[in-house]
Amino acid sequence: MKFPIPVAVLGATGSVGQRFVSLLDGHPWFKLVALTGSDRTAGKPFKEGCTWVLNQSMPYQASEILLTTSDSENLNGAAICFSALPADEAKIIEPKMAKAGLVVCSNASAFRTDPDVPLLLPEINPEHIGLVKTQRQIRGWSGAILTNPNCTSTGMTVSLKALNDAIGVKRVFAVSLQALSGAGYPGVSSMDIIDNVIPYIGGEENKVETEPNKMLGKFLDGKILESDIKISAHTNRVAVVDGHTVVLSVDLNSEIPDKDVIEIFANYRAPELAAHLPSSPWPVMVYRNEVNRPQPKLDRDTGKGMTTVIGRVRKDPIFSIKYVTLSHNTIRGAAGGSIYNAELFVDQGLL
Amino acid sequence: MKFPIPVAVLGATGSVGQRFVSLLDGHPWFKLVALTGSDRTAGKPFKEGCTWVLNQSMPYQASEILLTTSDSENLNGAAICFSALPADEAKIIEPKMAKAGLVVCSNASAFRTDPDVPLLLPEINPEHIGLVKTQRQIRGWSGAILTNPNCTSTGMTVSLKALNDAIGVKRVFAVSLQALSGAGYPGVSSMDIIDNVIPYIGGEENKVETEPNKMLGKFLDGKILESDIKISAHTNRVAVVDGHTVVLSVDLNSEIPDKDVIEIFANYRAPELAAHLPSSPWPVMVYRNEVNRPQPKLDRDTGKGMTTVIGRVRKDPIFSIKYVTLSHNTIRGAAGGSIYNAELFVDQGLL
Amino acid sequence: MKFPIPVAVLGATGSVGQRFVSLLDGHPWFKLVALTGSDRTAGKPFKEGCTWVLNQSMPYQASEILLTTSDSENLNGAAICFSALPADEAKIIEPKMAKAGLVVCSNASAFRTDPDVPLLLPEINPEHIGLVKTQRQIRGWSGAILTNPNCTSTGMTVSLKALNDAIGVKRVFAVSLQALSGAGYPGVSSMDIIDNVIPYIGGEENKVETEPNKMLGKFLDGKILESDIKISAHTNRVAVVDGHTVVLSVDLNSEIPDKDVIEIFANYRAPELAAHLPSSPWPVMVYRNEVNRPQPKLDRDTGKGMTTVIGRVRKDPIFSIKYVTLSHNTIRGAAGGSIYNAELFVDQGLL
Amino acid sequence: MKFPIPVAVLGATGSVGQRFVSLLDGHPWFKLVALTGSDRTAGKPFKEGCTWVLNQSMPYQASEILLTTSDSENLNGAAICFSALPADEAKIIEPKMAKAGLVVCSNASAFRTDPDVPLLLPEINPEHIGLVKTQRQIRGWSGAILTNPNCTSTGMTVSLKALNDAIGVKRVFAVSLQALSGAGYPGVSSMDIIDNVIPYIGGEENKVETEPNKMLGKFLDGKILESDIKISAHTNRVAVVDGHTVVLSVDLNSEIPDKDVIEIFANYRAPELAAHLPSSPWPVMVYRNEVNRPQPKLDRDTGKGMTTVIGRVRKDPIFSIKYVTLSHNTIRGAAGGSIYNAELFVDQGLL
Secondary structure (H helix, E strand, O other), X not given: OOOOEEEEEEOOOOHHHHHHHXXXXXXOOEEEEEEEEOOOXXXXXXXXXXXXXXXXXXXXXHHOOEEEEXXXXXXXXXXXXXXXXXXXXXXXXXXXXXXXXXXXXXXXXOOOOOOOOOEOOOOOOHHHHHHHHHHHXXXXXXXXXXXXXXXXXHHHXXXXXXXXXXXXXXXXXXXXXXXXXXXXXOOXXXXXXXXXXXXXXXXXXXXXXXXXXXXXXXXXXXXXXXXXXXXXXEEEEOOOOOOEEEEEEEEEOOOOOHHHHHHHHHHOOOOHHHHOOOOOOXXXXXXXXXXXXXXXXXXXOHHHHOXXXXXXXXXXXXXXXXXXXXXXXOHHXXXXXXXXXXXXXXXXXXX | OOOOEEEEEEOOOOHXXXXXXXXXXXXXXXXXXEEEEOOOOOOOEHHHHOOOOOOOOOOHHHHOOEEEEOOOOOOOOOOEEEEOOOHHXXXXXXXXXXXXXXXXXXXXXXXOOOOOOOEOOOOOOHHXXXXXXXXXXXXXXXXXXXXXXXXXXXXXXXXXXXXXXXXXXXXXXXEEEEOHHHHOOOOOEHHHHOOOOXXXXXXXXXXXXXXXXXXXXXXXXXXXXXXXXXXXXXEEEOOOOOOEEEEEEEEEOOOOOHHHHHHHHHXXXXXHHXXXXXXXXXXOEEEEOOOOOOOHHHHOOHHHHOOEXXXXXXXXXXOOEEEEEEEOOOHHHHHHHHHHHHHHHHHOOOO | OOOOEEEEEEOOOOHHHHHHHHHHOOOOOEEEEEEEEOOOOOOOEHHHXXXXXXXXOOOHHHHOOEEEEOOOOOOOOOOEEEEOOOHHHHHHHHHHHHHOOOEEEEOOOOOOOOOOOOEOOOOOOHHHHHHHHHHHHHHOOOOXXXXXXXXXXXXXXXXXXXXXXHOOEEEEEEEEEEOHHHXXXXXXXXXXXXXXXXXXXXXXXXXXXXXXXXXOOEEEOOXXXXXXXXXXXXXXXXXXXXXXXXXXXXXXXXXXXHHHHHHXXXXXXXXXXXXXXXXXXXXXXXXXXXXXXXXXXXHOOHXXXXXXXEEEEEEOOOOXXXXXXXXXXXXXXXXXXXXXXXXXXXXXXXX | OOOOEEEEEEOOOOHHHHHHHHHHOOOOOEEEEEEXXXXXXXXOEHHHHOOOOOOOOOOHHHHOOEEEEOOOOOOOOOOEEEEOOOHHHHHHHHHHHHHOOOEEEEOOOOOXXXXXXXXXXXXXXHHHHHHHHHHHHHHOOOOEEEEOOOHHHHHXXXXXXXXXXXXXXXXXXXXXXXXXXXXXXXXXXXXXXXXXXXXOOOOHHHHHHHHHHHHOOEEEOOEEEOOOOEEEEEEEEOOOOOOEEEXXXXXXXXXXXXXXXXXXXXXXXXXXXXXXXXXXXOOOEEEEOOOOOOOHHHHOOHHHHOOEEEEEEEEOOOOOEEEEEEEOOOHHHHHHHHHHHHHHHHHOOOO
16 A cells, blocks of 8 residues: 555534544645535535534645545545544445445444444554454455544543553543534534533433443454443533543542552553554643643643543542543544544554 | 511622622511621622622612621621621631621531531421520520531532432432532633633532531431531532532432432422421422433523422442432522521521 | 414424513413424424423423414414514415414514515504504405514614604614524524624624614505615624624714713603503613623613613714614514514504 | 844733743744743742643743743843733833833833834834834933734724725724633633623723724824824624624725725735734735634634634625624734734844
8 A cells, every 4th residue: 555545534524524634634644535525515625515613724635625425435546434424324334335445434433332343542452453353354344444432431541541551440430521512513502502511412421331341451362352340421511612521530449649640640651553653642641730620721732632631630538539531522532533543554554 | 586687798799799689689587788898898889889790680779788898896787697708708707796696697618517507408407407506505606607508519418318318328429510600700710711611619529528418417416417428529610600510429228210219309398497488499309301401501590599400310330320410509509598597597586 | 352362373492482482471461372383393292392492491381282383274263473483484374374364473584674564663663553454455464464673673773763763863883792592593503602703694784774764764654664774784693692782883963962862762762552561661771871781691681671771872983972782682672572563463453 | 133032021921921922932033031920929930920821831941930020120131021011010111121221012002102102013014113213212212112002903903904005994983892811811700701792891992993093104204194094993892712803894985896805905915024024924814705704713813813814895885895804812913913013123123
C-alpha cells in the first residue's frame, strides 16, 4: 500500500463527520477521496451539502468533493472508510463495505459488542487489533470493521486501565456531565438545555457499564477475555458544547495514598505498538493540580483533544478513591479515536 | 404573641435574602419590619440598596424599609430573624441575636453541626425542634438558633427519609449538578460557566456527606442520635439558574421492586407536627414517570418550590437502586426552608 | 352564544400551541374542546402526543383530550379555533375552517397582509375588528380569520402607537434580540446558540418593516388606510428562552424632552373597546427607570406577559429618541394575543 | 534597539492581561520581562497570582515571572509596556511610565480622546502614529502613549474606512451584541446573563459614537482632523464568551449596488506602512456569503482573531445599506490591537 492512503468519510455532514473531515485535513498518512451524505445532499459539493458547525474553516480540499450516498459501493478508490453513521444505517452499510474489502473504522455502536470486533483505545489495548484475524476468518471478509467506544466510556476507561494494571479495580461509580455535540447536530434543542440539565441519555448508561470491560479485557488465543469490573453509571446532558466530564468513585484491590494514584496516572505510557502513531495522545493523561479542574472549556483541547485530563484525586468514604476525568467527545471520543484506530491497523500491516 | 409576628431578614440584599423578602410578602403569620445589609447600604431604602435579581417584582412594602447594618441590636421589634448571612458573619451575629431574645432561623452553615442546634427539614424531622430546650438550657439564651441544611442535602435527604423508614438505607453515592444561585450574587462569573462545568464547590462535599445523618437522626432525651448511613458525594456547578439536581445510588437493607420504591416516595406524608404549617410542601415528593425527568427548568417550581421531585428509579448494578432528585435550592433549600422552620417553632409555642 | 364558548387549538403540540393550552386553562369565557396535532400523534391523548416544554404543569383537562389531525372538519363543536399552525398549513386549513363557520384566531403569517384580514393588537387598534364585515362580504364566509402580528413587531408597535398619536412618527430603526421560543420547538439547535448569536431570522425583517404600518393604519369605510412610517429592521437570535428585546431609534415629527416621552408611554390607555377584556394588558406599557432595564429574564412576565416593558428613553444623535422595548413573544406576541383577539371578537357580538 | 525588545504587561492577571501574555508568547520581536498585578498578588509568580481563564495553557516562560505592582518604576528593563489597566489607574500610571521613557501601548480609555494621543487601527490609519512627535513635543516625554479603540468600535470602524474611502459615509446606526470577556473577569455575573440580555453597557455608547471619527480622521500638520460621520449607537451584552457582533445601517454619499459594497470590503488592503507587520490582519476583512454569518462562535478566530468578518450586505429602507460585522474583542479589539500598535511604533523607528 502506497502513501497517502485514500480514505472516505461515511455520514460526513453531521457533527462527528465534520470532525473527521477536519482532522483528516493534512493527515500525514491519509488522503480524503470520498464523502457520503444523505439522498438529499448526494451530488452536491460538500460545501453546499453540509452546514458546517466547527469553528475552524471547512478544509478547501474537502469542500469541493461531491457527496455520494452512504450505500454507494464506489468510494472513489478509498481503502479505509471512517463511519459517522447512525447505528441503524451502520448495521447495514458497514458489513457491506467490509465485505467489499474496505477497512471500516466505525464510531457507531452497531458492532461494538460483537466478540470478533475490536473495541479499541490504542493507548491502552492496541493488541486487541489482533481480533481482526479472527473476524476475517469467521466472516470471510477481505476488509474489516474496527470500532471505538462510546464517547463517555473513553476517558474513564483510559484512567481505569492505569489503575487496573497497577493495583486492580473492583467496582466503579461513574456519573457523566456530557456535552451537546455528543448528541449530533441539530441534536438537543436549545429550548431543552438553556438553564437546564437533562438527567437521561437513551442507551448510554448500559454502554458505560459494559464497554470498559471489553476494552480492559485480555487478548488471548484470538479472543477477548473481558475483565469483570462492576460499573454503575448515571449519564446526564449539560449545557457544554464539547467535552465530557465524568466523576468517578473507584474501589481498588488495595488502598494506596492519593499521591501514588496521581503518579500512576501521570506515569502511564501508551504501549509500544501505539505510542509512535501520529494520533497517539501525548501525554496519555494529564493530571491538573488545581482544586477545580479539569473543566471542559479550559481543558478539552489538551493534547489536541486526544489527552485524557484528570483532577481531584481524593479519598472516597465508601470506595477507595474519587476523581474527575475529562475527554474531548468528538475528538478522542469519536473522530480522532477512529483515525487513531486506522493508524494502528495500517501500522500493523493489516491493510 | 399576637399575629402577625414581626420579623427581620439579615443579609437581605443577596440572592437568598431576596428570596426571603419575596416569600415573606403576604405570609399569613409574619410581617416584615426590618432588613439588614452592609455598611455601604445601611440607611438606604431597600429598593435603592438592593440589586434585585428575582423575576417577580420587589414587594412594595419591603421596598420602602430602610436598611440597617446586620449587627444592629435594634431590629425594629422583630421577634424572629431570618439569616442569609455568610458563615463567618453568622458565627458572630447570630448568637448575639439569640442572646438578645430573638429566634434566628438561619440558612448559614455556622451552627448546623453543633449538637444542641436543630438542623430541620420539618417534613421529615419536626420533632428535632425539641432540641431548642436543650440549647436554651446550655446557652442560657431566651432566643434560639434553628438551622436548615445545605441546599444540596435538602432534596436527597427527604427522599432518603422515606426509604430509611420503610426499608433502611446503608450506603449512598450522591452526585450533584448544582444551580448558580446557590453561590449567591454575583457569585459565579459568566466567563467561568458558559459552555462549561466546574467539578468543585468549596466545602460542599463534606456537608453533603455529614448533614443527612444528623437530619435522619433520632431525637431522644433532649439529644440527636445520628443515623450512620455512609455517604460519598461529588458536587458540581452547572449552567442552571435555580434548582439542584442530585443523582443517587442507594444501598438498602433489602432489595425491593422499583415500583415499590416509587410508591414509598409517592405515599410519604409529612408528620402531623408539620403537615398543617403554611409552608409545608404538598405533596412532600412528586414522582415523575417520564424517562427524562426531573429537570430543573421544568420541575423546580413544583409545589411552590417546596416539593422534592424524583424520577428515574431503576436497579443499580452495585447498590440496590438509582434515582434522580430535584429541589429548588433558594426556596426549599434556603429561604423557604427557614420560614418553614420558623412556622414550626411558632406553632410549637416556643416563641 | 352561551358561555363558556367551545374552542379548539390547531397545532397544539408545538411551543405556541402549548402556550394556548396553558393560557386557556381557567379562561373565564372559553372552554377547550379539541386539540389537533400531526398525523403521527392523531388519536393519542394530548399528554402522550405532546412533549410539554412549559414550566407550569400540563392542565389536567387538556391532558386527556384526544388529538385529531389539523384538517379535521370536526372540532368537537368548537366555535373558535386558535391556530398555531406553520404558515404553509395555515394557508390551506384556516380558510377551510372559516368557510365552515369557525372563527380562526391565527398566529400564522399566511393571511396577515391580506387587506380584508384584521391584524390586531386590541390595546391599540380594536376598531380594526370591523374589517371582519368586509371579509365576510368578500369571501362569503360565515366564520372569519383574525390575525395577530409577528412576535417581534408586537411590543415595538404598541410603543410606536403612543408616540404616533401624541407627536407623529416618521422613521424607525429597529434591531431585535429575539428569544429561542420564537423559532418553535425543537427550533434552534443548542449547538448553534450556546456561546453564540445568529444575526439572521428568515423572513423576519420584512415582517417588522411592514406589519406595524398596517396595525397603525386608520379603519375607514370598511378598509385599512395604512400609515407610512419608514422602518429599517435588523433581526437577531440570542440565547434567551422567552422575551423579545427590540432597541429602537425613532424620528418624531417634533422634538420633545425625554421625560415627556416617558409620560406618553406611562399614560397610554387601551381604547374603551378593548380595555375591559379579560386579556387586556394592565398597564399597557410599564416604564422602568433603572438604567439597565428592561431585561427578558426579569421583565418578560410583567402583566402576566401581556404588558410591553420599556426603558432607556434618551436622545438619539441622528433621529429624535432611542429606547428599548421588551415583550413576551409566546404570550403577548403569540398565544395571549390571539386569545385577546378572540375576546374582542366575541365582545363585539360578531360570533 | 536590539531584538528581541523587552516588554511588560500592566494588569496582567485580568482577562485582557492574559490575552497579552498569550499573544506575546513566541512573538518574533518582543520578549516578556515583567508582569504587574495588584498589591495582593505582587511578589507571587504569575502562575500563582493569576486565575487563568483562556483555553490555551499559560505560557511556561510567563508562568515563572514574579508579579510586581503596577506603579513600579522598575519593569525589569522593559522598553514597551502593554497596559490592561482600568481607566482610573491608567490615568495615573501610564503618564508616569511615558515620562520615564517607556512606550505605553494602552487598551484603556483614559487618553484615547486627547488630541495628541494616537488612536490606532494600523490597518486603516497607520499614519496617525506621527502624532507621537506632537505628543513628545507638548508633554516633554521620552516615552509615549499609544491607544487602541474600544473593542466595539474596532470592527465597525475598519468596515467604515473602506466605505468612506470609496464612496463617503454620512450617517451610521450601530447596534452591538457584545461578548462577556469585554467586561473583564469576573465581570458579568452568570445570574445576570444566562437566559438574558442586558441592554446597557456603561459609557459604551458614547465611545462608539465618537471614537470612529478620530480614527477615520486625516493626519495633517501634526494633528488629527476628525471626520464628521454622525453615529447613533445602542450597546447590548449577550451570552457570548468572545466576539462582538455589530449590526449597522449606513448612509453613503451615493447609492451603489450591494455587490460593489461587498467588493469594497473584500478588496480593501492595509496601507503599506502596516501591511508587513507581524500582527497585520490578513485579509483585513473577510466577507461571508452565507445568509446567517458572521457568527461569533464560528468566525471570531478568523485571521488569528485579527480579521474583521462581514456579512449580510443588503439595501436599507432608510439609509443606503445594512450589514453585520464581527471582531474578536480581546484580540483585535484589545491585546492583539495594542501589540499591532507597538509593532508599528518600532517599525517606524520611534523607539
